[in-house]
Amino acid sequence: MEAIQVGLLGLGTVGSGVVKIIENHQDKLMHQVGCPVKVKKILVQDLNKKRDVDVDPAQLTTNADDILQDPDIDVVIEVMGGIEETRNYLLKALSEKKHVVTANKDLMAVYGSELLTAASANGCDLFYEASVAGGIPILRSLVDGLASDRITKMMGIVNGTTNYILTKMSKHGRAYEEVLKEAQELGYAEADPASDVEGLDAARKMAILATLGFSMKIDLDDVKVEGITRITEEDIQYGKQLGYTMKLIGIAHREGEKVEVSVQPTLLSDSHPLASVNDEYNAVYVYGEAVGETMFYGPGAGSLPTATAVVSDLVGVMKNMRLGVNGANAVTPQYQKKLKGPDEIYSKFFLRLHVKDEVGVFANITSIFSEHSVSFEKILQMPLKENGLAEIVLVTHQASLQDYEDILVKLRDLNAVHEIKSSYRVEGSARI
Amino acid sequence: MEAIQVGLLGLGTVGSGVVKIIENHQDKLMHQVGCPVKVKKILVQDLNKKRDVDVDPAQLTTNADDILQDPDIDVVIEVMGGIEETRNYLLKALSEKKHVVTANKDLMAVYGSELLTAASANGCDLFYEASVAGGIPILRSLVDGLASDRITKMMGIVNGTTNYILTKMSKHGRAYEEVLKEAQELGYAEADPASDVEGLDAARKMAILATLGFSMKIDLDDVKVEGITRITEEDIQYGKQLGYTMKLIGIAHREGEKVEVSVQPTLLSDSHPLASVNDEYNAVYVYGEAVGETMFYGPGAGSLPTATAVVSDLVGVMKNMRLGVNGANAVTPQYQKKLKGPDEIYSKFFLRLHVKDEVGVFANITSIFSEHSVSFEKILQMPLKENGLAEIVLVTHQASLQDYEDILVKLRDLNAVHEIKSSYRVEGSARI
Known part of the structure; x- marks a missing residue:
């Protein structure tokens, strides 16, 4: 059975991990996919750099086209990082009908949509599990399991x-x-x-x-x-x-x-x-x-977990190749994007203030919250050693971000508020 | 596009959940699979029982063959439970080239191997994600993600x-x-x-x-x-x-x-x-x-999580049907079973003893452990209110089950040991 041939862009720690896993798990990969897999060419910056993985010098190249235009290479694995140049490489690979596996979240966050469209148009797979939380098969679970x-x-x-x-x-x-x-x-x-x-x-x-x-x-x-x-x-x-x-x-x-x-x-x-x-x-x-x-x-990261996720994606590509169904299950967004406004985003908030330690200040502050119908879950107040100041720490009940931001503006205007020290979103129990 | 037709064995809480999800998520399922899905027939015990899901009485049957021998039904979903009769139903379904989704762990634990072989022989899918930890896509992660x-x-x-x-x-x-x-x-x-x-x-x-x-x-x-x-x-x-x-x-x-x-x-x-x-x-x-x-x-359970896992499996089957690759990725065991003996199973152990509160008893006990080269991580000893007894609680370092069981035998023989109150395996930090 003919081997599936892979071109690797990059041979840093993740790239080296990929090479090692493919070498060490030939049997298991063969069992899963039904044919051998071989790393044919690897794009590097420096041919002579010492590496912690054994590769034949003849496998290395500094010219991306040796991979992107080699008709024998079926799958391109991108572990070089970077955005603009990398995008061009992958678009070229896809236009040459090569499947792509990438661990590059920066790239996917910026050009993911364009690359997925190009993959779909060329009947290619583009898998990127390793780009999010390296060792956790979360993307696959989102797509399949749920x-x-x-x-x-x-x-x-x-x-x-x-x-x-x-x-x-x-x-x-x-x-x-x-x-x-x-x-x-x-x-x-x-x-x-x-x-x-x-x-x-x-x-x-x-x-x-x-x-x-x-x-x-x-x-x-x-x-x-x-x-x-x-x-x-x-x-x-x-x-x-x-x-x-x-x-x-x-x-x-x-x-x-x-x-x-x-x-x-x-x-x-x-x-x-x-x-x-x-x-x-x-x-x-x-x-x-x-x-x-x-x-x-x-x-979440680490070269071996990330390399493992890359090879799992490679196995997915290879299975699809053997079945002849690449590009068939690319997921394109189904819904129009609609973002919530600040008046639609609700949460609890933690706020820490330094205020003048005077009669009526506390009432002034809480009345601002009341005007926006925001109530409190927890309040701590204690005197500070600094001159005439007190510290107030409070956690609100659910409030809209809009109301909360309006409250912060009013608090800043309040003469009695010396400083807003900090403010955080608060998320409650596991149940929403 | 022709609908994929499903036969349901059982209409308890999980079955009802499956019917509801298929109804409520027609759009999403259509988007994922590319064709509609329809529950054609449902096997029940009592045609007249009141149900908390709307089904056309014409969909119900008390005769399994109405499903197993209906050539229009592509997929059989088994949520009836039971073992022997259920096994026969599913073997029949598979021999009729119907794909099977089951949530039945009892069945899979006993006849899983036979059913998977039958599925493979008939080119059918047999998915059973819902049988383990209903709401967690663990099986798919084991097969694909890792x-x-x-x-x-x-x-x-x-x-x-x-x-x-x-x-x-x-x-x-x-x-x-x-x-x-x-x-x-x-x-x-x-x-x-x-x-x-x-x-x-x-x-x-x-x-x-x-x-x-x-x-x-x-x-x-x-x-x-x-x-x-x-x-x-x-x-x-x-x-x-x-x-x-x-x-x-x-x-x-x-x-x-x-x-x-x-x-x-x-x-x-x-x-x-x-x-x-x-x-x-x-x-x-x-x-x-x-x-x-x-x-x-x-x-781990619950009718909705389990029903969700069942429908996720159904989606997997339907995707494979659309791609024409059913039965292609059934996983058959690769290795011969080799079980460890008690001398090869290592862990820490927790032991609680009641002993006579006399001089030398503690030394007697610990020397039995020493003879087996088992050392301690933690020891508590305290007097009991009962007549002349003391309680000893200890946690060993790693020891073989064989050694530990030999030690227990010797402790039971020891005159000073009044009673072995309890004994548990201890698992340490997250790192093995």
Whole structure:
């Protein structure tokens, strides 16, 4: 039986992992697919670099066309990263009727729609499980496992770096900068951590998840993003006292025909299963109308989990090739995008204020909330050592984002409010 | 486009759920599969029984052959339960080239192998996702998502009734009989709870999981089973003190070519993600060589989650029909079954003893452990109010089951040992 031939774009840690898995699991792959698989060519930047995987130098090339225009290559696996150049490579591969597997969330968040359309037009598969939460087969579950359900909400811890940092801050009371530095030394965070700590990486993944889960084209620009850089130890400690754990949570919520997608630091009720997802682990919590609540948990990144997801996608492509049904089950968005306005987004909120410690101040503040019909679930007030100030920490009941933002404007205008120290979304029990 | 026609065996809560989902989700199903789906006939016991779902009386029949021999029916969905008669129905359906979807774990645990072979011989699909942990797409994940990985261990909370009972006992210090009674009143436990509380239901699911995950035919008889009926509040409380949560855990563990599969009350380290799976929820924790650790969490039963899983399987069958590839990806076990002996099964153990409170007794006991090179992780000893007795609670380090059982025999023979009160397997941190 003729081997299926694969071209690899990139030979970093994930690419090396893919090569190793294909080598070490030939028997299992053969059993599943019914024919051998062979990595024919690998695009690299430097032919002479020392690598931690055995490859024949003749397999390496610095010219992408050696892969994209080789008629013997059936499948292109993209693990090189990058966006613009990579997009051109993959469009070329698809136009040459090659199937594509990619682990590139940045690319899929920006050009996913265009690439999926090109794949469909060319009768090719384009699989990208590894682009979201590397080790968790969440995309396949959304498409297949929950196929007959209507997904109403997804909440995800989809960035390992920030979850690692927040876990260390919460459990050991350590400061953000210190833990970030440690994470960089351990290789959990990049030298330039912006994409992780500013929430962009998580936002890209939420855009991909929402697009699939709601069958609606959600762009990165549709995702409201806030990172973890302004979270303080005080906020985490207050959260703890009130029964909440601080997490960077991606939320995709559909009500009726409208959706909201956001990534933001969130105080999550301790009883919610996501609250105990720690360290570099990821998890996606899915609410379906029929199935109820399910959670998918696993390593979010790492070269081996990501490489495993890539090879699982490759197996999917190869099975389809053997069956002659590639491109047949590309999922195109079914619904028009309709985003909720701030008056349609509801949640609880945590607010921490420094106010003048004077008679009537508390009443002034709470009356602003009452004007917007927002009531409180929890309130703490305590004097501060600073001159004549008190600290108020409160958690509201459900309120619209519009009302809450209006309240914040009015509070800022209030003479008695010295400073708004912090403000977070609060997500309650597991049940919506 | 011609509709795909379905015959339903059974119209209880799950069957009714399937009918409702198919009705309510015609648009979504049409979008996914490309043709309509219609329930043509439904096998019931009583034509005149009042039902909570609208069905045309003409759809109902009490004669299975109206479904099994109707050439217009493409897919048979079995939600009637039972084993022997049901097996005959499904073998007949398969021999008539009808695809089969079943939610019946009892049947699959006993006749799964025979039915899968019959399906393969007839070029038919036989899907059974709903038979394990209703709402969690775990089987599909094992087959597809982790396709290129080697699964080494699965630990599962796969019975909702017992997890509900143990959660209530642990969190509220309540007695087994009292919680069981409540669970029966709430409909979480059957009037005859034996299959749940004796661990048989969990054992059936572990046999199915191990068969798929290890690609090795594991029969129900291969699963060592112990239920929750002898768990006492004291054991749960001691566990808590030592940092463990009591759970009924199914374990399927592969080392080299050999496997063990068991279901037993287990003291699970509080830090293990399974320890916080509470109430009627189920979860399966999967260890893969490449991917590391993943967990699938969700409702284990319930008519809607189960019906959702059934319809997801139906969608899979229908996609395959449209593509003309049914029966092509039936997974047949790849490896010969090799079960570990007691000398090859390793774990930690929790042991609670009542002993005579005399000089030298403690040394006598520990020397028996030393003879078998078994050392201790934790030991508590305290006097009892009863005449001259002391209680010893200990947790061993890793030991073989063989050594541990030999030790128990010797302890029973020891004059100073008044009674062995309880003994449990202990599973440590998330990392194996």
